[in-house]
Amino acid sequence: MGKNILLGITGGIAAYKTAAAASALTKQGHNVFTVMTESACEFISPLTFQSLTGNPVEVDMFSPPDRFEVKHISLADRADITLVAPATGNFIGKLAGGIADDLLSTIIMATRSKVLIAPAMNVNMYEDVSFQRNLSILKERGYQIIEPESGYLACGYEGTGRMPEAEMLVKSILSHLTISDLDGLKFLVTAGPTREPLDPVRFMSNYSSGRMGYALADRAAARGAEVTLISGPTALKPPAGVRLIRVEQAREMQEAVLEEFADKQVIIMAAAVADYRPADYHEEKIKKQENNLKQISLKQNPDILTAVREAKAKEQILVGFAAESGRILEKARDKYQRKAPDILVVNDISRSDRGFAAETNAGFIFTGEEELELTLRSKTKFAEAVLDEIKDWL
Ligand code: CTP
Numbered sequence: 001m002g003k004n005i006l007l008g009i010t011g012g013i014a015a016y017k018t019a020a021a022a023s024a025l026t027k028q029g030h031n032v033f034t035v036m037t038e039s040a041c042e043f044i045s046p047l048t049f050q051s052l053t054g055n056p057v058e059v060d061m062f063s064p065p066d067r068f069e070v071k072h073i074s075l076a077d078r079a080d081i082t083l084v085a086p087a088t089g090n091f092i093g094k095l096a097g098g099i100a101d102d103l104l105s106t107i108i109m110a111t112r113s114k115v116l117i118a119p120a121m122n123v124n125m126y127e128d129v130s131f132q133r134n135l136s137i138l139k140e141r142g143y144q145i146i147e148p149e150s151g152y153l154a155c156g157y158e159g160t161g162r163m164p165e166a167e168m169l170v171k172s173i174l175s176h177l178t179i180s181d182l183d184g185l186k187f188l189v190t191a192g193p194t195r196e197p198l199d200p201v202r203f204m205s206n207y208s209s210g211r212m213g214y215a216l217a218d219r220a221a222a223r224g225a226e227v228t229l230i231s232g233p234t235a236l237k238p239p240a241g242v243r244l245i246r247v248e249q250a251r252e253m254q255e256a257v258l259e260e261f262a263d264k265q266v267i268i269m270a271a272a273v274a275d276y277r278p279a280d281y282h283e284e285k286i287k288k289q290e291n292n293l294k295q296i297s298l299k300q301n302p303d304i305l306t307a308v309r310e311a312k313a314k315e316q317i318l319v320g321f322a323a324e325s326g327r328i329l330e331k332a333r334d335k336y337q338r339k340a341p342d343i344l345v346v347n348d349i350s351r352s353d354r355g356f357a358a359e360t361n362a363g364f365i366f367t368g369e370e371e372l373e374l375t376l377r378s379k380t381k382f383a384e385a386v387l388d389e390i391k392d393w394l
Pocket of ligand 1: 250269270271273274275302303304306319320322323339
């Protein structure tokens with residue numbers, strides 16, 4: 001169901017990004033209300049937001065309302081969430097000092113919704129001591145700050161102060177809107193490949209990007225869970241609010257998992273653990289030889305999922321992942337029996353748009369009672385569906 005989102009715009013050139021965010025949120029079915037300061041109107045027209053959101057835009061505190069209501073209070077009460085983007089140094093100073101001298105600052109003072117603030121300004125202003133003090137006051141009071149990025153600034157400077165793109169603003173709003181239905185639960189998630197060294201410069205690994213496990217950790221944390229993520233080497237940014245333990249080899253992953261799993265209600269093993277490692281590690285780099293290198297002997301790695309299944313308590317939920325190619329349902333049914341996790345998520349890696357290094361995923365969830373098909377979707381949405389299934393199981 002669509003939410004009421006209040007967008008506050010203050011005077012900054014980054015306002016065009018907020019317009020793109022307003023459009024995206026409206027297309028997703030949310031009801032977006034915009035309030036602009038007078039300076040904001042120097043950068044972008046209220047008509048832009050009115051056209052993109054389909055709602056009237058408010059600027060003036062005292063313009064007569066359509067029907068009798070105290071405007072700043074009705075807008076403040078209506079908001080499920082509020083975003084001020086861009087937020088100028090002056091506006092942040094006003095909030096920190098409790099000054100409410102226009103419609104937007106009055107609304108922010110009156111609203112009980114969560115308020116996200118996206119500062120945007122010149123790098124020297126951003127680093128100014130009074131500004132930083134004001135920003136930390138807002139953080140202490142529970143405002144959520146969408147941190148500015150570093151890069152080229154419209155004023156010609158390079159540095160911190162650039163507001164993130166529309167996509168990021170939308171993501172922040174949505175993650176703060178989600179319900180906390182996993183509140184109080186502890187999750188352990190494994191992700192990424194493992195790396196099995198052969199000599200100081202070479203290793204065996206696989207194409208796992210870690211995206212699926214990171215998406216699960218990210219969404220579980222957004223829904224209120226306390227998440228520990230044990231990750232093999234990936235190029236991904238750690239998800240916000242997640243405790244990250246980095247490992248390389250399968251045996252290190254096993255050690256970390258066995259140390260961590262006991263107090264977790266949900267254990268999700270999305271890592272693509274290498275089944276084998278080179279039997280001998282060469283302390284020195286293997287030199288090129290005259291002919292072909294005849295043989296590298298491999299040794300089997302421990303099966304982490306099986307070790308956890310054998311050691312876990314009955315009420316702990318164990319979720320396995322299976323990557324299969326060809327006759328996937330048949331192989332998956334067999335794996336579900338053989339490895340016996342509580343839930344098994346299966347994906348078909350023979351197609352480039354799902355599983356492994358892809359951005360999207362499709363597959364099946366086996367719960368013992370049902371085989372649920374998940375059609376092709378982003379890994380974030382796929383993760384949400386897996387979490388819904390875990391939630392039902394709980
Ligand atoms: N897994 C594990 N330890 C291993 C291998 C796999 O914990 N050494 C886990 C994976 O994290 C995943 C599940 O087991 O959750 C299934 O992984 P997969 O590689 O598909 O299964 P295997 O048992 O290795 O079967 P096969 O490679 O023969 O398909």
